[in-house]
Amino acid sequence: MLHIALKTIAICLLAAQPLAAENLGQPSGEVVLTVSGAPQTGNAGGAAQFDLAMLEGLGAVEFETSTIWTQGVQHFEGVPLDQLVDRLDITGTTLRATAINDYAVDIPLSDAVEGGPIIAYKLNGEEMSVRDKGPLWIVYPYDSKTEYQSEVVYSRSIWQLDRIEVIE
Template identity: 55%
Template sequence: MSIFFKLFAILLVTTGLAIASEDSAEVVLTLRFENRTQEPVEFTLEDLNAFGEDQFSTTTIWTTGPQTFSGVSLKSFLNSLGIENGTILASAINDYTVEIPVSDAVIDGPMIAYRLNGEEMSIRDKGPLWIVYPYDSKSEYQAEVIYSRSIWQLDRIAIVD
């Protein structure tokens, strides 16, 4: 499903109209709005890639040596959906949830990574999605609060206005 169709779907859902998905690809991320009566929106890897792929290399406290992450920047993802403020409740497959302020979504900031060193991430390897920050780019990103926001096995995002 193209990103344009997905954005159109969000608009239709916002106005209360229902649509059927045209794509049978595997859903990797579900977005919902906590304080709105919208239906959840589902994304495949192809949908996320359509937001525009970013890439950065950084070291992490969970891996050895520099790693190259590819995915959609959190800023691009949220901006494309018209989300400018609030809190992100990011949840993993095991229901672990972290809070991330929308204000973290800045240029050269965190991304929703779907590739690690050029390969899609399996559940065993912290995939299919991992919110990562470019830890080496700013000393502020090398803090416990930022590490705690770096959720892997991400599969759901809720936006709280």
Template identity: 40%
Template sequence: MISNVSTRMAALALGLFITASVSAAGLERPQGRVILTIEGDIAHTNEEGKAVFDREMLERLTQHTTQTSTPWTEGVREFTGPLGSALLEAVGASGTILKVIAINDYVVEVPVEDFYSHPVILAMKADGDYLRVRDKGPLFIIYPFDDDSDLNSEVYYNRSSWQIARIEVK
């Protein structure tokens, strides 16, 4: 009887150790619908060679709210979502360029440095409501345009892609 209990305890401890090791080495698996896939020069994955995120996983990253006007929306809006830098850290990104791909295959390149120089977010919400595809969702790159006049240029406007589905780190 004692050896049976000891064997079960050892098996439980081993299982917990393996689970903790997998979680430390990679990302958790999404439980909901995947809305973002990241691949390329990343160290942390949860699928073969890529990191996939559902909404809840993105909401567990460091969030930031930016109040700003944009060329595509009316007036000042409040955008909320994970900081781009938190997302890159979560996947262990080591590249210098992000190839951002929208649902309709529109592609824009964004320097990784932008995500560390400015509090750029992948907005999931506008004025407290989740962004839908018809509202430029599910993810919309938002720079703090009203906080830094240097960001009010075609260069940064062109990097503010919406309906983001994938990011390739190069």
């Protein structure tokens, strides 16, 4: 009985530990997102690289919302920003999200909350091409809270995202 109890405690302790990026594995497909500057990153020389399958493996959420860039309500699917932050054990105050064309925005780490923004990789059930704001787009559930319907939040909704850096 003691053996089972100790085994259960050990499993609980392991489950409570954040998984280091070394345990992410290596991308087998095209790298769509690189995260740098986090203390636990490390599957790519000080950074964490993700292919689409790896992002999907972090756990997907879906929501519908309207945007100022599209017509009508759209269906988005992606990994919650808070899950990515938790998975990589990111601490600090600011993330710099950068697009393929080097356009960058700063996002406060405080935005990475449950029910908050996602790193969307599907729009209306389809992967997004670069031409259609993909492959990744930071999307907030704009219709869920009035505070998400502001110019400040809209400015953080970067599309063609390909890298995130923890800067502060």
